[in-house]
Amino acid sequence: MLENTDKLDALIQKYQGQEGILIPLLQEAQELYGHINKELMLYLSAKTEIPAAEIFGVATFYSMFKLKAQGRHVIKICKGTACHVSDVDSIKFALIEQLKLRPGEDTTSDMRFTLVEVACLGCCSLAPVIMIDDKTYGKLAPEDIVGILANYS
Amino acid sequence: MRAITVKVGLASCGIAAGADAVYRRLESYLIESSKMVQLKRTGCIGMCFEEPIVEFDGGDLGKVTLGKVEPKQIIHLLEEYLSDRMPKTNLILADQHDAKHNPLMASQMRIVLKNCGVIDPQSIEEYEETGGYQALKQALSMRPYAVIDLVKASGLRGRGGAGFPTGLKWDFAFEQPGPKKYVICNADEGDPGAFMDRSLLEGDPHKIIEGMLIGAYAMGADEGYIYCRAEYPLAIKHLRIAIQAAIEKNYLGPNIMGTDFSFTLHIKEGAGAFVCGEETALMHSIEGLRGMPTLRPPYPAESGLWGKPTNINNVETWANVPWIILNGPQAFRAIGTQQSPGTKVFALAGKVVGSGLIEVPMGISIRDIIYKVGGGIKNGKKFKAIQLGGPSGGCIPEELLDTTVDYDSINATGAIMGSGGMVVMDEDTCMVDVAKYFLHFTQNESCGKCTFCRIGTRRMLEILDRISQGKGETEDIQRLQELAQNINQGSLCGLGQSAPNPVITTLRYFRDEYEAHIVEKKCPTQVCVDLLTYTIDKDKCMGCHVCALRCPVKCISGKRKQPHVIDPAMCIKCDSCYKSCRFDAVVKA
Numbered sequence: 001m002l003e004n005t006d007k008l009d010a011l012i013q014k015y016q017g018q019e020g021i022l023i024p025l026l027q028e029a030q031e032l033y034g035h036i037n038k039e040l041m042l043y044l045s046a047k048t049e050i051p052a053a054e055i056f057g058v059a060t061f062y063s064m065f066k067l068k069a070q071g072r073h074v075i076k077i078c079k080g081t082a083c084h085v086s087d088v089d090s091i092k093f094a095l096i097e098q099l100k101l102r103p104g105e106d107t108t109s110d111m112r113f114t115l116v117e118v119a120c121l122g123c124c125s126l127a128p129v130i131m132i133d134d135k136t137y138g139k140l141a142p143e144d145i146v147g148i149l150a151n152y153s
Numbered sequence: 154m155r156a157i158t159v160k161v162g163l164a165s166c167g168i169a170a171g172a173d174a175v176y177r178r179l180e181s182y183l184i185e186s187s188k189m190v191q192l193k194r195t196g197c198i199g200m201c202f203e204e205p206i207v208e209f210d211g212g213d214l215g216k217v218t219l220g221k222v223e224p225k226q227i228i229h230l231l232e233e234y235l236s237d238r239m240p241k242t243n244l245i246l247a248d249q250h251d252a253k254h255n256p257l258m259a260s261q262m263r264i265v266l267k268n269c270g271v272i273d274p275q276s277i278e279e280y281e282e283t284g285g286y287q288a289l290k291q292a293l294s295m296r297p298y299a300v301i302d303l304v305k306a307s308g309l310r311g312r313g314g315a316g317f318p319t320g321l322k323w324d325f326a327f328e329q330p331g332p333k334k335y336v337i338c339n340a341d342e343g344d345p346g347a348f349m350d351r352s353l354l355e356g357d358p359h360k361i362i363e364g365m366l367i368g369a370y371a372m373g374a375d376e377g378y379i380y381c382r383a384e385y386p387l388a389i390k391h392l393r394i395a396i397q398a399a400i401e402k403n404y405l406g407p408n409i410m411g412t413d414f415s416f417t418l419h420i421k422e423g424a425g426a427f428v429c430g431e432e433t434a435l436m437h438s439i440e441g442l443r444g445m446p447t448l449r450p451p452y453p454a455e456s457g458l459w460g461k462p463t464n465i466n467n468v469e470t471w472a473n474v475p476w477i478i479l480n481g482p483q484a485f486r487a488i489g490t491q492q493s494p495g496t497k498v499f500a501l502a503g504k505v506v507g508s509g510l511i512e513v514p515m516g517i518s519i520r521d522i523i524y525k526v527g528g529g530i531k532n533g534k535k536f537k538a539i540q541l542g543g544p545s546g547g548c549i550p551e552e553l554l555d556t557t558v559d560y561d562s563i564n565a566t567g568a569i570m571g572s573g574g575m576v577v578m579d580e581d582t583c584m585v586d587v588a589k590y591f592l593h594f595t596q597n598e599s600c601g602k603c604t605f606c607r608i609g610t611r612r613m614l615e616i617l618d619r620i621s622q623g624k625g626e627t628e629d630i631q632r633l634q635e636l637a638q639n640i641n642q643g644s645l646c647g648l649g650q651s652a653p654n655p656v657i658t659t660l661r662y663f664r665d666e667y668e669a670h671i672v673e674k675k676c677p678t679q680v681c682v683d684l685l686t687y688t689i690d691k692d693k694c695m696g697c698h699v700c701a702l703r704c705p706v707k708c709i710s711g712k713r714k715q716p717h718v719i720d721p722a723m724c725i726k727c728d729s730c731y732k733s734c735r736f737d738a739v740v741k742a
Contacts, residue, residue, distance in 0.1 A: 020440045020441035022440055024421075053443075061444065062423075081576040081591075117344055119345050120345035120347070120348075122503035123165060124201070124576075125202045136165070
């Protein structure tokens with residue numbers, strides 16, 4: 001069962017009766033819970049009368065919605081064109097090595113970091129770029145990674 | 154004496170380069186020193202490669218812009234300026250003096266970006282001082298259809314990529330019965346390598362709002378949406394501030410400026426799906442559904458958001474509107490070419506010296522953009538290709554560098570104008586890898602509705618993967634071409650239709666690189682690692698054993714002070730031996 005639903009209920013109340021609420025509702029619900037799991041989807045469905053299948057459909061369509069718990073810090077690797085030609089892959093490999101991620105894993109076992117690839121962060125002049133939480137790091141070399149990660153606990 | 158102003162460029166790119174720390178240093182210094190200096194925030198001036206950028210103005214030296222400013226230098230630089238000594242080291246632009254980037258700036262023409270990096274985007278007053286909302290006032294004194302006529306006469310074409318005449322699009326929406334109509338600003342800038350919309354929204358949000366207001370008035374819409382990527386938090390923040398300020402000044406809301414025209418504007422944050430840049434998908438996303446395109450017709454003008462007549466334009470298109478209203482269609486037509494009047498904003502990135510945001514008149518050659526506006530290729534390397542239009546676009550080779558920038562000339566090369574991403578590639582870039590990169594992107598972002606887009610792009614990607622691994626067959630080129638044609642014809646929306654473009658254009662202009670991968674099993678630029686073999690030159694090897702220690706799979710053997718050997722069967726081509734050898738004995742080919 002979903003716990004601590006006070007804030008969520010207030011959120012649903014805020015959007016009640018409006019059109020096109022599902023995406024903003026899921027965005028804010030994800031902010032509250034960190035990710036959108038089955039319980040949360042069923043709860044939202046029951047309260048809003050939007051079919052759970054539709055909620056699942058939307059949640060899986062957009063890359064922003066996370067169905068699994070994320071690490072405390074999210075590292076976004078920019079996969080934009082400028083970063084690609086500036087060898088962002090070497091940064092990615094350095095990150096995977098430092099975070100000791102096995103193939104198929106995106107989150108460290110201690111829940112410290114989640115590593116994701118994003119389309120383009122729009123800071124192409126600073127390529128290659130990564131973003132940790134809301135901070136952008138540009139003009140990176142693989143050697144920089146250890147020092148950057150040390151700032152996060 | 155005029156007041157001295159100091160402006161710090163605090164757009165996303167500036168902040169990422171450390172402009173925040175420069176701003177904070179200035180702030181604390183000015184509080185302590187009680188100097189008569191006004192500190193301001195501004196947007197992106199476009200020279201992202203020089204960030205963090207600080208501008209001084211109001212002193213005897215006139216306006217002076219400094220680049221790559223570090224927090225520890227800034228106070229010294231300011232004191233130099235205050236005592237009328239030109240700061241030398243970081244000087245990039247100056248109004249009354251020579252500066253290294255003056256020529257780069259002089260070759261641009263700024264209509265849309267005029268205020269970016271000049272005004273404080275969080276201040277509606279500063280926007281008004283530049284003539285802001287005067288175009289709205291003028292439009293509101295005209296009959297709605299006269300506004301559409303004026304936009305038609307200007308010849309403005311959609312800046313989102315397709316280049317559809319804006320006035321005509323407005324006319325379609327105008328013709329539809331009301332009373333409920335919508336206007337939408339498409340700010341779902343998903344093309345990798347493009348950041349025009351981000352800079353505009355961050356640096357001059359009111360201009361877009363004003364453009365939308367004028368369009369809404371002309372078409373008879375009373376409600377609008379700005380659909381913005383959630384990856385652009387600062388753009389969204391500045392938009393929210395701008396909308397609130399516009400409401401307080403009665404530019405938004407009921408009975409705008411005392412007229413019968415009322416307009417409500419909302420912001421919708423995207424949730425991360427490239428296909429939502431397609432207009433029908435975008436509207437479904439606003440409606441809270443999966444952003445999947447639907448067949449047109451009906452066009453949005455007839456049946457758009459929630460089934461109502463809707464007009465969608467891109468950020469840059471809306472931003473052109475106030476200028477056209479104020480300066481008239483003739484002035485707009487005087488810029489650019491007959492078929493493509495006006496200017497175009499490009500995000501110049503990749504292996505070019507002056508990467509950043511530029512605005513140039515249509516009709517300029519691509520060569521001039523790279524060498525005059527962009528300052529040439531980085532590190533003295535040789536130019537190979539320029540990629541226009543992102544995943545829907547194509548690569549233009551050196552022999553076509555004199556192609557002029559207008560919708561029709563660019564389309565003739567097989568690339569597209571696109572929304573304005575320009576990525577420069579040099580001799581070290583592998584064109585097969587570039588094609589693979591873009592196809593990987595569209596493959597990932599295909600919404601899955603059309604079979605050819607969903608599965609066809611996957612088949613193409615598999616073939617490209619094979620080619621880059623040295624397992625390509627000569628028939629693969631034919632297969633790619635057939636698939637490309639089928640995907641183009643069998644997909645509903647622009648994403649699918651244009652998905653093969655990067656492959657088609659690289660095949661057209663760089664077929665020899667494909668053939669080198671397929672026939673000789675070689676990657677001429679040594680990018681495709683599977684085609685590389687690492688060996689040790691036994692004449693150069695000193696037997697220092699460093700490479701063997703670094704090798705993660707322990708595939709290098711040899712006694713100390715004796716030439717070492719790499720076991721090719723075990724080698725994972727990680728490049729660490731190559732990087733660690735001090736005697737250039739590791740050879741990759």
